[in-house]
Amino acid sequence: MGELAQYLVTGVGLGCAYALTGSGLVVIYRVTRVVNFAQGSFAVLGALTVTTLLAAGLPHGVAEGLGVLLAGLVGVLVGVVATGKPGTTPQAGLIVTLGLGVFAYAVEIFFWGDQPRSFPGLPGAVGGIQTHYLLIIGVTAVVLGATALLFARTDLGRALTATAADPYAARAVGIDVVRMGLFAFAVGGALGGLAGVLITPVQQVSFDSDVALVVSGFSAAILGNLTRPGLTLVGGLLLGVVQALVGGYLSTAYQSEVALIFMLVVLIARAGRRDLVEAA
């Protein structure tokens, strides 16, 4: 029983990282219609920055906070390049973010080299479970809760939702649609950065970890068709737990394939109903 509980907590912890990455994709996609392929790069950049800040002697907490902040700023930059030029279609935006993800490789190798890195998280264990996983779960709950409040209860959040629903009408009532898009990229970047900062103590990060992260995030978000934050959280947790169970009881070799197969199944199952979805 202890073993099962351990796998469950580990899985939920991993799932939180997927849910955060996926939520970043959702926030950006809803407002700008761009599927941000560079979403995994935010996590890698954030995490690598924290390794440097910690090495420079900054205390825990401050370093992590700055890493997330940097990821948010990078998010704005990605947004400017991917959506700033008038007339850029979301399809072109996807290719541009793909390019930016590759550009991030150049930056990351330049500053941090190509070897995997990590930093210590919250030490200790409670009942055989690393305390750090509990930290991941707690922080994710607070942050996703706050994000939901931001969207539901503030004027800024309503403006973002309005832009997502109908950019033209939003502009007509005086909402700066481009600015809202950039704000969405900032939030998406920070969520991605947070995922990286939280997961790195339990899972090393290197410059090319971004592909696995963005694929897992996308798999989580696809359950809600990239537009529903609640289903993204469910998808992320589901993936994390199934991965942990597969890794624990079957073989760690098949762990990362779980997300991929899950994604393909959801996509293909949904494609049958695509015409209905598009018409709606």
Add this chain to the structure above:
Amino acid sequence: MKWAYAVAAVGALVLPVVLAPGQLTVFILLGLSAMAVVGLSLLMGYAGQVSLGQAAFTALGAYTSGLLSLHHAPPLLALVAAPVAAALAAVVVGVPILRLRGHQLAFATLALQILLLSVLSGAQWAGGAVGLQGLPYLSVGGFELDQDLDYAYLVVGGVLLVSLIAHRLVHSRVGRGLRALATGEMAAEASGVPVGAYRLLVFAVSAAFAGLAGGIYCFFLGYLAPGSFPVLLSIEYVVMAVVGGLGSIAGALLGAALITVVVQLLTSLATQPGMPSYAPSVLSYAVYALLLIAVVLFVPKGIVPTLRRSL
């Protein structure tokens, strides 16, 4: 534009003789990329689909040739089996995944490639993560292709074959149907274009081109590993196709040549004494990224179609 083709043809015939051995390897790899990119460009330009998994078909072709020739199949048969296997695989996965659009297909193809790589690195029969080693040279009726020069001309032939097939396809009934499909799927379908079948055909043809490139690659290098076909290779193909111009055969060839040459120049610059060890990878990633972004934003049709219109 005629003179451009003439220059390219003369270049392709003369270059292998005058290039230094190291440069000849680059020439061969360029040609192999070009074959895969012609296919990808057809797929992206005519079927309007982003595929981030084209290198999976290169890998399939290479492993097909490699496994067959390790099990003592005649090398020529092993080479021919490469595009066939890749096309068959494309038909099998194409039926479900070609119902997806845009970013969904992009992620689905990416997922398939990662899955294939992890199956290959876990499979005993495929040599696992170490891959296949000690593969024989290609030989045809007692004549063994054991010089780089042989492979250079084989690749030139391969590029020519692939380009001709693509050209025929584009200028056939299928090609016209596909063009109609690209401008308006609903209208094309209403006019009786078998949308699904044509899309599957382009997917299979594009996979076959990549598979043939993989087959030649396997005989040229003599060893294969899952790491030879990373996700980044698929992204490189996309960069080459987009930069040259989607849907344009000449664009695919130019894109492959341009990117390979620029990256090669920068790599030789970056490996000069005194340059830091990370310089080659940093520079090549930066070049892929910046060229891709600049072309998508400022030359959205790609170089060749844009030039063609302004000439």
